[in-house]
Amino acid sequence: MWICPKCGVSVEPSFDVCWSCGTTADGVEDPTFVTADNADPIEDHPPGDLRNSPPKSTLEPEWPAPPFELVECYRPRDSAEAKFLVDRLAENGIMAVANGTHMGNMEYVLPLFSPRLEVRAEDYARARGLVDEFELRKKARRADVEAF
Numbered sequence: 001m002w003i004c005p006k007c008g009v010s011v012e013p014s015f016d017v018c019w020s021c022g023t024t025a026d027g028v029e030d031p032t033f034v035t036a037d038n039a040d041p042i043e044d045h046p047p048g049d050l051r052n053s054p055p056k057s058t059l060e061p062e063w064p065a066p067p068f069e070l071v072e073c074y075r076p077r078d079s080a081e082a083k084f085l086v087d088r089l090a091e092n093g094i095m096a097v098a099n100g101t102h103m104g105n106m107e108y109v110l111p112l113f114s115p116r117l118e119v120r121a122e123d124y125a126r127a128r129g130l131v132d133e134f135e136l137r138k139k140a141r142r143a144d145v146e147a148f
């Protein structure tokens with residue numbers, strides 16, 4: 001155990017420099033030493049790697065200024081599925097509407113007919129990919145249920 005000549009803390013003999021300020025036992029300061037307080041925060045998720053980021057469910061994607069073209073992307077089984085898909089797409093930054101109505105009214109309107117899920121034309125390919133994934137998972141789940 002040695003005492004740091006600069007800040008006076010006790011340092012384990014296995015350390016060549018003071019753990020607190022980076023000074024050696026001889027009093028030589030390391031100009032590159034960065035204390036934990038001054039170090040840059042370590043990013044858990046490098047920017048750009050969106051797949052590992054937590055879902056931004058509170059962050060509503062913004063509609064672009066009109067005009068924008070909507071294309072039909074999927075026909076959900078019912079309003080619950082439509083709402084689920086609208087939410088999943090929103091998490092991926094894709095705006096989707098079901099039948100062009102506000103989701104709030106859907107429960108009352110949609111039992112009468114199959115909703116249509118629409119997305120912007122430029123998002124169509126990405127939306128289709130996500131919806132296909134959803135359908136595959138749904139089929140797998142159904143297969144599980146039928147196996148019992």
Ligand SMILES: [Zn+2]
Nearest residue numbers: 004007018021
């Ligand atoms: Zn020190």
